[in-house]
Amino acid sequence: VTRQPLEGYKVVDMTEVWAGPMAASILGDLGAEVIRVESFPRAAATRPLAAGASGPGIVAGPPEAPRVWDRAPSYHISNRNKLAIALDAMAPKGRDILLRLIGRADVFLIGFTAGTAERMGLDYETLRQQKPDLVMLSLPGWGEKGPYKGYATYGSGLDAFAGHHHLRQYPGLDPTTAPSIFHSDATGALAIAFAAMGALHYRERSGRGQFIDLSQVEVLLNHLPGPLFDWQMNGRVQQPIGNRHPDMAPHGAYPCSEPATWLAIAVRDDAMWSALVGAIGGPAWALDPALRTLPHRLERRAEVDRHLSTWTRGLTQREAMERLQAAGVAAGAVYSPVEVMADAQLQARGFFPELPHPLLGAYRRPNVMWQMARTPSSIHRNSNTLGEHNREVLCGLLGLGDAEFADLEAAGIVGTEYRPGAEIDPT
Amino acid sequence: LTPPPGADSICGSVADSALSDLKVLDLGTDVAAPYAARMLADLGADVIKVEPLAGDPSRRRGPFPDDLPDAEKSGLFLHLNANKRGVSLDYATATGRRLLYDLVRWADVVIESEAPSRAEALGLSWTALEAVKPGLVLVSVTPFGQTGPYRDWAAEEITVFALSSRMWMHGLDGMEPLRYGPDVAWFQVGSTAAVAALAAVFASQRFGIGQQVDVSALEALTGNVDARPLFAAMTGQPQPRPARALSTIAGVAPCKDGYMLLIAGSERFFRRLLRAIGAAELIGDPRFVGQAARAANAGELDAIVLPWLADRTRREAFDQLQAYSVMCAPVQTIDEALDDPQLVARDFFVPLDHPVAGRWTYPGAPFLMSETPWTLRRPAPLLGEHNREVYGGLLGLGDDDLALLAASGVI
Numbered sequence: 120v121t122r123q124p125l126e127g128y129k130v131v132d133m134t135e136v137w138a139g140p141m142a143a144s145i146l147g148d149l150g151a152e153v154i155r156v157e158s159f160p161r162a163a164a165t166r167p168l169a170a171g172a173s174g175p176g177i178v179a180g181p182p183e184a185p186r187v188w189d190r191a192p193s194y195h196i197s198n199r200n201k202l203a204i205a206l207d208a209m210a211p212k213g214r215d216i217l218l219r220l221i222g223r224a225d226v227f228l229i230g231f232t233a234g235t236a237e238r239m240g241l242d243y244e245t246l247r248q249q250k251p252d253l254v255m256l257s258l259p260g261w262g263e264k265g266p267y268k269g270y271a272t273y274g275s276g277l278d279a280f281a282g283h284h285h286l287r288q289y290p291g292l293d294p295t296t297a298p299s300i301f302h303s304d305a306t307g308a309l310a311i312a313f314a315a316m317g318a319l320h321y322r323e324r325s326g327r328g329q330f331i332d333l334s335q336v337e338v339l340l341n342h343l344p345g346p347l348f349d350w351q352m353n354g355r356v357q358q359p360i361g362n363r364h365p366d367m368a369p370h371g372a373y374p375c376s377e378p379a380t381w382l383a384i385a386v387r388d389d390a391m392w393s394a395l396v397g398a399i400g401g402p403a404w405a406l407d408p409a410l411r412t413l414p415h416r417l418e419r420r421a422e423v424d425r426h427l428s429t430w431t432r433g434l435t436q437r438e439a440m441e442r443l444q445a446a447g448v449a450a451g452a453v454y455s456p457v458e459v460m461a462d463a464q465l466q467a468r469g470f471f472p473e474l475p476h477p478l479l480g481a482y483r484r485p486n487v488m489w490q491m492a493r494t495p496s497s498i499h500r501n502s503n504t505l506g507e508h509n510r511e512v513l514c515g516l517l518g519l520g521d522a523e524f525a526d527l528e529a530a531g532i533v534g535t536e537y538r539p540g541a542e543i544d545p546t
Numbered sequence: 547l548t549p550p551p552g553a554d555s556i557c558g559s560v561a562d563s564a565l566s567d568l569k570v571l572d573l574g575t576d577v578a579a580p581y582a583a584r585m586l587a588d589l590g591a592d593v594i595k596v597e598p599l600a601g602d603p604s605r606r607r608g609p610f611p612d613d614l615p616d617a618e619k620s621g622l623f624l625h626l627n628a629n630k631r632g633v634s635l636d637y638a639t640a641t642g643r644r645l646l647y648d649l650v651r652w653a654d655v656v657i658e659s660e661a662p663s664r665a666e667a668l669g670l671s672w673t674a675l676e677a678v679k680p681g682l683v684l685v686s687v688t689p690f691g692q693t694g695p696y697r698d699w700a701a702e703e704i705t706v707f708a709l710s711s712r713m714w715m716h717g718l719d720g721m722e723p724l725r726y727g728p729d730v731a732w733f734q735v736g737s738t739a740a741v742a743a744l745a746a747v748f749a750s751q752r753f754g755i756g757q758q759v760d761v762s763a764l765e766a767l768t769g770n771v772d773a774r775p776l777f778a779a780m781t782g783q784p785q786p787r788p789a790r791a792l793s794t795i796a797g798v799a800p801c802k803d804g805y806m807l808l809i810a811g812s813e814r815f816f817r818r819l820l821r822a823i824g825a826a827e828l829i830g831d832p833r834f835v836g837q838a839a840r841a842a843n844a845g846e847l848d849a850i851v852l853p854w855l856a857d858r859t860r861r862e863a864f865d866q867l868q869a870y871s872v873m874c875a876p877v878q879t880i881d882e883a884l885d886d887p888q889l890v891a892r893d894f895f896v897p898l899d900h901p902v903a904g905r906w907t908y909p910g911a912p913f914l915m916s917e918t919p920w921t922l923r924r925p926a927p928l929l930g931e932h933n934r935e936v937y938g939g940l941l942g943l944g945d946d947d948l949a950l951l952a953a954s955g956v957i
Contacts, residue, residue, distance in 0.1 A: 122749060122753045122755060123749075124745040124746060124748040124749040124752075125745065125748055137771040138771070141770065141771045145741060149745045149748075164812070171837060172837065172838070173811075173837070174811065174812075176837075177777065177781060178781070179780040179781050179782075190780075192776055192777040192780045192781060193777075195776060195780060196771050196776050196777070197771050232871075243916075256913075261888050262888075262892060262914070263914075264891070264892065265887075265888045265889075265891040265892045266887050266888055266891055267868075267887075267888040269868075270868045271868065271871050271872075271873045272809065272873045272874065272875050273809050273873060275807060275809065276807050276809060276873060276874060276875030277875065279798070279805075279807040279875045279876065279877040279878065280875040280876060280878055280883065280886075281878075281883060282878055282879050282880040282882075282883050283726070283727050283730065284798070284807065284877050285877055285878065285879050286726075286727035286728070287716070287724065287726055287727060289717075289718075289721065289724065293805070294798045294805045294877045295790055295797065295798050295799075295805075296718060296790065297798075298715075298716060298717075298718070298788035299788075299796075299797065299807070299809075300716065300726075300772060301771065301772050302726065302730070302734070302772045304771050304772060305734060305770035305771050305772040306733070306734050306737055308770065308771060309734070309737040309738055309740070309741050309770075310737065310912055310913060311913075312741050313585060313737070313740055313741050313744060314912075314913045314915065316741070316744045316745065316748070317564040317565060317589045317744065317915070317918075318564060318915060318917075318918070319748075320564055320565060320568075320744070320747070320748070321563075321564040321565075321917065321918050323751075324567065325917075327917055328917075329915055329916045329917035329918065330915075330916040331913050331914065331915050331916070332913065332914040332916075333912075333913035333914075334892075334913075336889075337889075337892075337894055337909075337910065337911065337912050337913065338912045338913070340883065340889075340894070340909045341625075341733070341909045341912045342729070342730050342733035342734070342737075343727060343730065343880065343909075344621055344622055344624075344625035344626075344908075344909060345608075345609060345621065345622060345727075345728050345729065346727075346879070346880040347621070347880050347884070347907070347908075347909065348609045348621025348622070348624070348625070348906065349608070349609035349621065350880050350881050350884070351621075351906055351907060352609050352610065352611040352612070352621060352906070353609060353611070353612065353613055355609075356879050356880070356881055357879075357880070360728075361722075361724055361725075362704065362722070362724060362725055364704070364728075365607075365608060365728075366606075366607055366608075367702070370702075370704060371704075372704075372708065372713070372722050372723055372724075374722075379720075381708070381722065381723060382708075383704045383705045383707070383708035383709075383713065384705070385702035385703075385704050385705055387702060391700070444696075444699050444700065447700050448700055449699075449700040449701050449702045449705045450700075450705055451701065451704070451705030451706060451707075451708040451709040452708060452709060453708040453713050453714050453723050454708065454709055454710070454711045454714060455711060455714045455778075455784060455785070456711045456714070456715065456773070456774040456775045456777065456778040456784070456785045457775075457778045457784050457785075458711070459709065459710065459711040459768060459775055460775050460778070460779065462709065463694075463695055463696075464690055464691075464694045464695055464696040464764065465694075465764065465765070465768070467693065467694040467695055468691060468693060468694050468762070468765070470765055470768070470769070471775070471779070479780065482779045482780050483775075483779045484775075484776045484779060484780075485765075485768055485769035485773065485775055485776060486765070486769060487769070488738050488742075488761075488765055488766050488769040488770065489738065489739075489742040489759055489760060489761045489762075489765070489766075490691065490692075490759075490760040490762075491742070491745075491746060491749070491757055491758075491759050491760075492672070492757040492758050492759075492760070493749070493755050493756075493757040494746070494749045494755060494757065
């Protein structure tokens with residue numbers, strides 16, 4: 120029998136978009152039973168009702184094919200290894216179902232704007248009356264308390280607020296040159312899963328549950344110590360430096376022979392510089408003895424970058440990467456999302472398994488983010504279709520009878536399809 | 547849950563920190579692995595950081611006070627290694643390895659970040675460590691993982707970030723791709739390792755299953771929600787690189803004193819935006835109904851929204867837009883975040899004294915736990931600060947032994 124680290128634990132996932140659902144997926148990867156409760160009859164942001172050119176509107180398959188909401192990569196990317204129901208939790212009968220699910224759960228993840236849970240009677244003080252050792256985690260943008268309680272955003276706003284957007288822009292240009300990114304959803308998902316497991320670990324010892332208030336801003340600020348200490352220690356507001364590095368040269372993305380291809384190269388120390396000089400055939404510019412030491416390379420990095428670019432331009436990304444790696448120089452191709460799926464290392468480790476999906480046939484998706492030798496994780500359930508496990512959860516796990524289930528379906532408390540006009544409202 | 551085998555070890559007395567029963571040996575260097583250990587330490591784990599005699603290389607990275615390099619004053623090192631004790635040890639020596647194995651016997655979790663072939667040479671392979679401590683959790687955090695053709699390839703943050711495909715997506719079409727802020731990707735890898743480590747502790751404590759946890763930085767950066775391979779795989783379409791993000795409704799736009807990031811591209815959010823700026827009469831205007839129409843009439847839309855923003859400071863615009871639940875946030879720098887009323891109200895930033903580096907303000911709790919509060923209990927260790935406490939107190943070596951180890955360059 121293969122054990123799973125979190126087998127036996129039960130999680131209710133009532134979060135939307137990326138950070139919360141991904142955290143729940145991670146707990147599912149680790150063997151927890153995760154029951155996702157999706158918004159119904161109104162569709163959430165990553166469940167588009169029509170195909171579109173950008174964002175959640177990007178869908179697999181022809182735009183006119185049925186069940187658009189089940190075909191959006193923006194939903195699939197953060198959901199796997201879950202049972203999922205589509206439930207009208209605002210209706211009394213739906214709320215009753217939700218409370219029964221929470222009553223049998225160890226962890227409840229809720230992803231509403233601060234204040235919404237109270238209004239729905241889903242705040243921790245209320246829920247712990249029913250389930251005293253519940254671990255509950257809420258992840259509003261700026262947290263559950265403070266003057267911005269109730270303010271709304273996605274991860275890209277938190278990235279801006281924490282100072283990361285500023286650092287990412289092209290040096291010398293303005294913030295419009297930095298694309299919106301959702302990095303804080305990724306690190307937020309990890310922090311959520313970590314916090315939930317920490318609380319479960321404590322509960323095993325103490326019998327006590329707890330409430331966790333998580334703001335992705337505060338997670339991200341823990342990942343940006345350099346600017347914080349530089350400001351305090353030197354009164355310096357760090358400015359964007361692009362692909363340069365304060366302690367390494369050369370360090371950057373160098374253009375290769377094919378159009379719009381680059382190779383990232385980073386030379387950590389003087390020994391690696393010597394290796395690089397050998398790997399590129401020891402051209403005269405590189406044999407300058409002054410360049411053997413880092414301070415000179417840092418000072419003359421524009422010149423070094425120019426020369427090195429001349430060398431990389433003569434080779435394909437792959438050729439240049441292999442030549443440098445053969446000499447022990449850190450080099451990595453700037454892959455596109457298509458190219459990375461063909462990478463030899465990731466192929467060798469089975470990182471892009473092909474998984475079946477009821478509407479889409481099969482497609483390849485990134486695997487679980489680690490390998491555990493004796494409790495191997497896998498994606499054993501692909502992203503759910505809307506309401507895919509309504510019956511399995513309500514009848515199988517909660518013990519509802521067929522007639523009772525049919526009544527809920529007829530009353531629109533649970534369902535598997537959105538009607539036209541089921542407006543998107545993620546807050 | 548029925549009490550699983552091995553439950554005795556986790557049913558002890560109630561402690562005030564979530565992980566206070568956990569002992570962790572941090573052999574990691576630089577950012578990712580030490581950050582994983584820091585996350586465990588923050589929840590109360592007893593973490594001993596083992597450094598080479600020259601110190602963790604992160605001690606030589608800035609920022610430093612007044613830009614003067616000092617191994618005890620690196621802001622990066624101080625942050626990554628707070629809440630840990632620290633010893634120095636050269637475990638490439640035979641004596642050093644014996645001491646290391648004594649520490650492994652003490653630990654529940656070992657975190658290391660050596661290239662796989664070097665880890666084997668240093669006696670850190672799973673086979674070696676499992677023989678030392680059955681049931682151990684060994685977390686190996688490397689650029690490419692323990693297997694595969696790149697396992698011993700050289701790597702830095704930028705080269706792994708490049709391979710993950712996220713660098714390609716980060717930069718404007720037609721321009722050079724860019725890395726993220728300094729070390730941000732490594733912090734993500736460390737966070738991934740912390741999750742995997744804690745999960746493996748569950749397997750160890752509940753089922754008595756020790757194991758090696760293989761964390762590949764490349765996989766951590768390729769497999770999370772901020773990467774786009776899945777979009778390409780599902781749609782069969784290459785993912786376009788981003789276009790310039792100047793937009794009144796889904797990007798950043800200028801206010802009186804800086805920029806505001808707006809997320810108002812969807813129908814409902816756009817209507818909220820119009821209400822917030824006093825332009826509710828434009829709701830339903832055919833020029834602005836639907837994303838395609840708004841894109842086609844972007845100039846006219848700009849003429850309405852940009853002046854409203856330009857008349858206001860970021861703070862004014864932020865509060866007025868949020869009053870209508872328009873998703874937005876000011877584009878700030880760290881000095882502004884330090885004074886931000888929200889972070890101040892939550893007591894986020896925390897001052898901490900260090901015997902050599904002095905008193906600085908650190909990032910605070912990444913999340914607030916009601917029963918087991920996050921604490922900043924101790925500053926990062928001086929190099930070898932706890933040699934006596936650990937080798938003497940924990941392993942029972944006498945003063946003479948310690949002097950000999952120091953004289954022979956083992957500690």
